Amino acid sequence: MTGSRRRRRRSRLRLRLVRPAGRRRMPFLLAAFLAIGSLVVAVVTLQALVAQGSFRMQELARKNGELSQSAGRLQLQIAQLSAPDRIAGQARRLGYRLPDPAELHTITVRSATRDGAAGARLDDTLPSVERQLGAKP
16 A cells, blocks of 8 residues: 555545534533422422421311310309309209208128129019118008
């Protein structure tokens, strides 16, 4: 081979086809924008969920306070209604009275049980209770 042919061959070997830079970057840019867009949507969604949870917590805390106050009022009402003086006054207004000691009867029952395992059965003691109370059979 001659010298000029060798030079031409070397120059041909060194030459190569160069693609435009824009075509290589396009898939990368598209993938990057999709990834960033997905992340932005995910962050916004999470922030919305956190805000919604925060509002729900505030609503539940408010409702809890209201229910605690209501429970306190009801406990106060129970205490007022179960006061012995109030119950005695209401009984007097309804016409109830304490019985005379002569009207009271004390009944002694020996270990009565329903199943009859120990002592007399409860059904067996009823006639004796009626006799002590003065009821006629």
